[in-house]
Amino acid sequence: MAISFPSTDYFEALKGKMTAQQEKFRRLGFIDTTFGVKVGNNGKARNFVLEFEVFDLKNVREVDAIDLKKVDFMIEGDARVWREMIENIHRNGEADSSHDLNTLAHFGEQLKIVYDDPDGHDKLYRFMESIQKFFDLSSQVEVSFS
Amino acid sequence: MAYLSTTNYLEDKDFIDKWLYTMRTGEMDLSWMKAATEKVKPHEANSRRGLTYRDLDLGSYGFTGVPEKVRGNRSYAPRGAEIPAGVPDAQPWVSRKSEVWAFNTESYYEEAVSRQWNVTTDIPWERLDSVELPETIGKALSQLMTFLTEVEMIATDTPAMWLPRLNPDFIEVKAFIAAQAMDEARHTEAFRKRALTTGWGLMKASPVNEMALKHLRDADSFSEMSVALHLVAEGNVLTMFRFSEYLSPTDVDKRIFRLVMQDEARHVGYGMQHFKYVLENFPEKREVLHAHLDEAENISFAGSAATELTESFIILAGGGLKKENIEEGIKITTKFNLKQMEEHFERLDKCGMPERKQRSKLYQMYEMGRAAAEAAGIKL
Amino acid sequence: MAFYADKDYTTDQTVFEAVNQVMSGNLTLFWYDAKTEKVKGKPTDLRRGLTYKDLDLGSYGYSSIPENLRTSQSMVARGSEKWGNLPDMGYVVNRKSEIWADNVTYLYEEDKSRRWTPAVDVPWSDLDAHPIAAPIEAACSQLYTFLQECALVSMDFAARWVPLVNQDFIEQKSWMCAQMFNWARLNEAFRKRALCGGAGLGRASVSGEQGLKEWLWADSYPKGSLSINLSLGGIVLAICRHVAAFAPSKVDRVLMGYAMQDSARQTAYGSGQLRYYLTHRPAEMSAMQEYVDDSEHVMLALLGSPELIEPLIIISGGGLQKDQVQAGRAAVAKFLRLAISEYFERLEAAGLAASRTRSRIAPVVERISAAA
Known part of the structure; x- marks a missing residue:
């Protein structure tokens, strides 16, 4: 059954896949970061906080608003951009170079990285391979878009 | 110590105007496109190994073509790039190939990258939870580990100290030295x-051995440093790791020693190949190296007075402090000491210094030790 | 630049005597009761293994390194017992x-x-x-x-x-x-x-x-x-x-x-x-x-x-x-x-x-x- 994006179920599904592919993520190394995902839609937004620890997504929760002081960074974007990214991942098995997180967020024009502390911001790049591979797991999940 | 760039670029109007012009008009200088450099097309010789430094050993980019005396590059430019006038002098101390080179340097580096391991996660530390070693063994092991911690940290300082002094054209050697420093940090x-994790913590420092460590670091040339560090010290330590693996009281210790052994063998391999290379390509250096070996071997022998280490070995080898344990420990430790010296001279012999035995006081000590061991009925 | 040993140890009787004593079974064991803290570190999270943070314990820990290091200039591992004539390595970065x-x-x-x-x-x-x-x-x-x-x-x-x-x-x-x-x-x-x-x-x-x-x-x-x-x-x-x-x-x-x-x-x-x-x-x-x-x-x-x-x-x-x-x-x-x-x-x-x-x-x- 398709899982709706955005939702905690979607991130929980990725979490399950991540656990199942532990060896792959172990090879990429520790990932210790907590970040926010904000999906905007017609002036409204849904917000999620993802807490990664060691090799796992420890916890994901939906929140009303993301407190930038409590996360390392937040990835913010319109639902259309997120959808395009996930559909691209589905088609290719992983994001192509026009649809990976770094490219989409590079100049903040499609996805935007928002942060309070630049040390937190740099964690996105320190753990980029793991974070990208985490989102690439979307290729193994049936996703529907509301 | 500070260096100031020949130009303050904030005040260099031409520099800023040219940049501004490029950005405003899109007209680029593009003179770098005409760089007088060679066009090559390297390929992976073996796809399982991937693209190695050896695959890049082509024309002006290759390590084979590096001359004995590097006169053309004293900057930070990568070997083979076009070097315009105005680049700074990197102040390298070592620009002579035979002072640093070793057959297979590039492979030793690639091996180091490929065989990286992680002390934190590759050792099954959790198994120690249920291990309670007898006090004698636990303390002897802790004393050995204390000594090895001291040894390994100087082994990071020494290659690190030399790395920035090497001409940038010796990039494979610099890379190997950087990898070695990381290996040694991992060993520490x-x-x-x-x-x-023994329950006893660290034990006593080893002043006699620290003197030896200082000798390793403070050498007059890279080759002298290398013969003392890679050949004498690491050669001895390699034998010691093998011995320690044999004596290891737990499988966790065995795993540690097996992993550090791999790294150490690589360093000794480089040291041997370099020693061979310098003897063959810089024959005038032979006497200098002999003289440095006189010092290194003297200090190496001084290590036998470090009873805190010898006694730890005896206890670990014999399995305790009872009379029969100590007797057994002494037999095994004697064999180890002699093996260590024997292997040292074997290495020098293989590298092209067979005459070392005639000159070496350490070799005389070895012969005396061997005779004494045989007289004591120790089978060698 | 070279550093030389203070004497020729291959002719030093004290070395021979020390070695002979030990190899005859008369162990000194002077190190056996080292005045150091006894600890047994453990991994706090098995997935992460044994980290340096797990060993931030007492006198061994990095948290207790003082701002000014005045008494350590040798190769001694932090927390072990110093004794004897230790060399001065000439470090210049001694402030945390x-x-x-x-x-x-x-x-x-x-x-x-x-x-x-x-x-x-x-x-x-x-x-x-x-x-x-x-x-x-x-x-x-x-x-x-x-x-x-x-x-x-x-x-x-x-x-x-x-x-x-x-x-x-x-x-x-x-x-x-x-x-x-x-x-x-x-x-x-x-x-x-x-x-x-x-x-x-x-x-x-x-x-x-x-x-x-x-x-x-x-x-x-x-x-x-x-x-x-x-x-x-x-x-x-x-x-x-x-x-x-x-x-x-x-x-x-x-x-x-x-x-x-x-x-x-x-x-x-x-x-x-x-x-x-x-x-x-x-x-x-x-x-x-x-x-x-x-x-x-x-x-x-x-x-x-x-x-x-x-x-x-x-x-x-x-x-x-x-x-x-x-x-x-x-x-x-x-x-x-x-x-x-x-x-x-x-x-x-x-x-x-x-x-x-x-x-x-x-x-x-x-x-x-x-x-x-």
């Missing part, structure tokens, strides 16, 4: 972590 | 505030955990299967030539200071060794990439190298660290992100993916060190700000180097046609703003709050970016 970490 | 960062032990563990191998982790043969247009490949070869210069200097910086740092900062020294190795690996990757596209290497950069040498040869570790780890690390990180975003090949994208992780760690340490230094040595704030003022022209020397900026325009725009250069210029203008803005963010977060407002390079870069 492994031994410190093990000492702090 | 001059070297430490709160994130250093974590960064060391992260570094080992996130290791990679350029020879096999980058799909090099993909460049044979999908060759790149000649002008873009030439631009790549020039860009990666420039990046090798940056990597070499960064490697030399860590190496230059390691032997001068007091042995009690063992986790810090280990991290610096990891940095050396990181930059050796990046240098290797950049060289392989530059050569495997078939265009050979390009030209060294005069402004780049002059600037790099000024930063490398800074007269104290905190200043050099600010320049090499925070500033240069930040520039390399920004270049990696930019090239990954405009990657002309899968090889470039994969390589820059790994390179951005490595360079982000350097930047994180640089920020952490500066923050620690200024927090513990507030009186040094003005001297540090003055150093930034004096040396920030190097940012221009690097970012404005034709050997960097021109290949970036070509790679970003996808070629040398007019419209491609136009697009490339626009992208590079954004890149410049991004690199400079993040540089000031890091300085400010670390404690140099006035950097942006007093900077003389900010308006220059803005004027140049706006021109595109």
Whole structure:
């Protein structure tokens, strides 16, 4: 059954896949970061906080608003951009170079990285391979878009 | 010590105007496109190994073509790039190939990258939870680990100290030296972590051995440093790791020693190949190296007075402090000491210094030790 | 420079006697009751293994390293018992505030955990299967030539200071060794990439190298660290992100993916060190700000180097046609703003709050970016 994006179920599904592919993520190394995902839609937004620890997504929760002081960074974007990214991942098995997180967020024009502390911001790049591979797991999940 | 650039670029109007012009008009200088450099197309010789430094050993980019005396590059430019006038002098101390080179340097580096391991996660530390070593063994192990922690940290300082002094054209050697420093940091970490998981903590420092460590670091040339560090010290330590693996009281210790052994063997391999290379390509250096070996061997022998280490070995080898344990420990430790010296001279012999035995006081000590061991009925 | 032993030990009777005593079974055991703390460290999280943080215990821990190290100048492992005649190793970095960062032990563990191998982790043969247009490949070869210069200097910086740092900062020294190795690996990757596209290497950069040498040869570790780890690390990180975003090949994208992780760690340490230094040595704030003022022209020397900026325009725009250069210029203008803005963010977060407002390079870069 398709899982709706955005939702905690979607991130929980990725979490399950991540656990199942532990060896792959172990090879990429520790990932210790907590970040926010904000999906905007017609002036409204849904917000999620993802807490990664060691090799796992420890916890994901939906929140009303993301407190930038409590996360390392937040990835913010319109639902259309997120959808395009996930559909691209589905088609290719992983994001192509026009649809990976770094490219989409590079100049903040499609996805935007928002942060309070630049040390937190740099964690996105320190753990980029793991974070990208985490989102690439979307290729193994049936996703529907509301 | 500070260096100031020949130009303050904030005040260099031409520099800023040219940049501004490029950005405003899109007209680029593009003179770098005409760089007088060679066009090559390297390929992976073996796809399982991937693209190695050896695959890049082509024309002006290759290490084979590096001359004995590097006169053309004293900057930070990568070997083979076009070097315009105005680049700074990197102040390298070592620009002579035979002072640093070793057959297979590039492969030793690639091996180091490929065989990286992680003390934190590759050692099954959790198994130590249920291990309670007898006090004698635990303390002897901690004392050994304390000594090895001291040894390994100087082994990071020494290659690190030399790295920036090497001409940038010796990029494969610099890379190997950087990898070695990381290997040694990992070894320090492994031994410190093990000492702090025995329940006894660290033990006593080893002043006699510290003197030897200072000798390793402070050499007059890279080759002298290398013969003392890679050949004498690491050669001895390699034998010691093998011995320690044999004596290891737990499978965790065995794993530690097996992993550090791999790294150490690589360093000794480089040291041997370099020693061979320098003897063959810089024959005038032979006497200098003999003289440095006189010092290195003297200090190496001084290590036998470090009873805190010898006694730890005896206890670990014999399995305790009872009379029969100590007797057995002494037999095994004697064999180890002699093996260590024997292997040292074997290495020098293989590298092209067979005459070393005639000159060496350490060799005389070895012969005396061997005779004494045989007289004591120790089978060698 | 050489250090010689104080005597000929092969003729020293005390050595023979000591050895004979022990080898006759008369052990001294003087070390057996070492006056050291007895601890048994354990991993707190089995997935993570046994980290340095797990061993931050009592007299062995890094938390208890004092600001001034006055009694340790030898190779003794921190926490073990000192005795006898220990050598003076001549360390010059003996104050914790001059070297430490709160994130250093974590960064060391992260570094080992996130290791990679350029020879096999980058799909090099993909460049044979999908060759790149000649002008873009030439631009790549020039860009990666420039990046090798940056990597070499960064490697030399860590190496230059390691032997001068007091042995009690063992986790810090280990991290610096990891940095050396990181930059050796990046240098290797950049060289392989530059050569495997078939265009050979390009030209060294005069402004780049002059600037790099000024930063490398800074007269104290905190200043050099600010320049090499925070500033240069930040520039390399920004270049990696930019090239990954405009990657002309899968090889470039994969390589820059790994390179951005490595360079982000350097930047994180640089920020952490500066923050620690200024927090513990507030009186040094003005001297540090003055150093930034004096040396920030190097940012221009690097970012404005034709050997960097021109290949970036070509790679970003996808070629040398007019419209491609136009697009490339626009992208590079954004890149410049991004690199400079993040540089000031890091300085400010670390404690140099006035950097942006007093900077003389900010308006220059803005004027140049706006021109595109």
